[in-house]
Amino acid sequence: xxxxxxxxxxxxxxxxxxxxxxxxxxxxxxxxxxxxxxxxxxxxxxxxxxxxxxxxxxxxxxxxxxxxxxxxxxxxxxxxxxxxxxxxxxxxxxxxxxxxxxxxxxxxxxxxxxxxxxxxxxxxxxxxxxxxxxxxxxxxxxxxxxxxxxxxxxxxxxxxxxxxxxxxxxxxxxxxxxxxxxxxxxxxxxxxxxxxxxxxxxxxxxxxxxxxxxxxxxxxxxxxxxxxxxxxxxxxxxxxxxxxxxxxxxxxxxxxxxxxxxxxxxxxxxxxxxxxxxxxxxxxxxxxxxxxxxxxxxxxxxxxxxxxxxxxxxxxxxxxxxxxxxxxxxxxxxxxxxxxxxxxxxxxxxxxxxxxxxxxxxxxxxxxxxxxxxxxxxxxxxxxxxxxxxxxxxxxxxxxxxxxxxxxxxxxxxxxxxxxxxxxxxxxxxxxxxxxxxxxxxxxxxxxxxxxxxxxxxxxxxxxxxx
Ligand code: PM9
Numbered sequence: 337x338x339x340x341x342x343x344x345x346x347x348x349x350x351x352x353x354x355x356x357x358x359x360x361x362x363x364x365x366x367x368x369x370x371x372x373x374x375x376x377x378x379x380x381x382x383x384x385x386x387x388x389x390x391x392x393x394x395x396x397x398x399x400x401x402x403x404x405x406x407x408x409x410x411x412x413x414x415x416x417x418x419x420x421x422x423x424x425x426x427x428x429x430x431x432x433x434x435x436x437x438x439x440x441x442x443x444x445x446x447x448x449x450x451x452x453x454x455x456x457x458x459x460x461x462x463x464x465x466x467x468x469x470x471x472x473x474x475x476x477x478x479x480x481x482x483x484x485x486x487x488x489x490x491x492x493x494x495x496x497x498x499x500x501x502x503x504x505x506x507x508x509x510x511x512x513x514x515x516x517x518x519x520x521x522x523x524x525x526x527x528x529x530x531x532x533x534x535x536x537x538x539x540x541x542x543x544x545x546x547x548x549x550x551x552x553x554x555x556x557x558x559x560x561x562x563x564x565x566x567x568x569x570x571x572x573x574x575x576x577x578x579x580x581x582x583x584x585x586x587x588x589x590x591x592x593x594x595x596x597x598x599x600x601x602x603x604x605x606x607x608x609x610x611x612x613x614x615x616x617x618x619x620x621x622x623x624x625x626x627x628x629x630x631x632x633x634x635x636x637x638x639x640x641x642x643x644x645x646x647x648x649x650x651x652x653x654x655x656x657x658x659x660x661x662x663x664x665x666x667x668x669x670x671x672x673x674x675x676x677x678x679x680x681x682x683x684x685x686x687x688x689x690x691x692x693x694x695x696x697x698x699x700x701x702x703x704x705x706x707x708x709x710x711x712x713x714x715x716x717x718x719x720x721x722x723x724x725x726x727x728x729x730x731x732x733x734x735x736x737x738x739x740x741x742x743x744x745x746x747x748x749x750x751x752x753x754x755x756x757x758x759x760x761x762x763x764x765x766x767x768x769x770x771x772x773x774x775x776x777x778x779x780x781x782x783x784x785x786x787x788x789x790x791x792x793x794x795x796x797x798x799x800x801x802x803x
Pocket of ligand 1: 385387435436437460461462463518522551553591592593602743
């Protein structure tokens with residue numbers, strides 16, 4: 337059995353869970369149009385749909401909520417929040433937003449002009465959607481290994497500098513408003529970028545006058561993986577590595593719903609005072625006043641505490657170890673997963689697991705349904721459904737990775753839950769030949785289609801139907 341280190345917390349409050357029967361789940365999934373995203377959470381037993389906003393707050397965070405200053409303008413809580421972001425991430429100008437995509441909207445509107453090009457280390461759906469809605473084309477410049485589930489490359493989030501150079505050479509620096517980096521890379525399975533590669537990417541971009549912005553949603557998890565894997569960083573603290581990751585970049589967009597152990601919130605953090613002033617102006621239009629950005633004062637207080645807790649080594653060690661435990665259990669049982677195991681999730685390589693389901697019939701969405709039916713475990717498709725259509729040609733994108741992601745909320749589930757998830761996935765994989773067909777769209781929304789799409793089995797009434 338893989339190691340499961342004890343958690344550095346104990347449980348003070350519980351949220352009862354409802355258990356369901358197979359019949360209950362079949363009915364719920366049909367009503368949800370074969371899209372686990374449309375299930376009611378009461379019909380889910382272990383919810384690994386996302387680690388975003390699903391974290392358990394500490395008693396210190398709950399206490400901080402009581403200190404929330406709900407003044408409309410200039411709330412004390414904003415200054416507490418601002419100070420925490422400055423201290424731990426190292427950027428001067430801190431602009432609150434309601435969550436990550438609020439920041440993506442503002443940054444894209446500030447910098448992107450129609451016809452421009454944004455290179456980045458793999459796309460993320462909401463990030464790319466904002467870039468495309470503002471008229472840019474995204475270019476994936478991540479290392480090739482990131483698209484290979486089996487590659488053991490320790491830094492699958494790294495930028496391939498040759499690919500970045502080629503994009504700059506093809507379109508010219510003037511047509512590139514910024515480079516969009518992420519730490520860790522979610523769509524590759526929570527894979528880290530090395531400190532050295534962030535520095536090299538920034539040096540190359542800056543030499544052409546192109547700024548670099550970092551998606552820091554899971555940069556603390558990235559820092560922990562740097563400490564484990566990157567030569568020269570083993571003795572540094574996670575807090576020091578986090579600062580080192582951010583230091584060469586021009587700014588960051590943050591969803592505080594991830595690393596920062598909060599249920600809502602985010603920020604844009606910048607070095608350039610002129611850009612910061614422009615961003616504040618748009619925050620006033622789209623989010624709220626520039627000292628709350630769509631958050632309450634108590635949200636900002638809870639985030640400030642969460643930021644400090646997120647870099648505590650006992651916390652981050654246990655958090656990533658829980659993810660590794662689940663991944664190792666699946667790996668040892670022969671379930672194909674993305675390797676190395678990432679920071680926030682375990683991803684099942686659904687194309688490898690269900691070779692008899694064509695890519696166009698969405699094998700990862702199909703596996704998501706199968707594991708829900710088996711035991712009420714919810715994951716999310718991260719493959720062709722999430723990739724969507726090319727906005728210009730309308731053709732379905734077919735990414736190399738066809739993954740079913742199991743994202744683990746922080747400080748929420750126990751080892752017994754992880755064992756239940758592992759046993760469920762192993763059972764579905766053992767009986768995979770019983771899955772007779774994949775899924776096809778019954779309703780396909782235009783934007784971020786994975787959230788609200790409805791499906792039907794390609795043949796028969798169920799994915800298990802052999803007719
Ligand atoms: N990530 C996730 O489940 C939540 C919704 S999926 C669109 O992984 C990165 C790297 C993310 C992310 C959300 C956002 C958007 C930006 N960057 O959800 O708007 O993983 O706070 O953040 C989700 P918000």
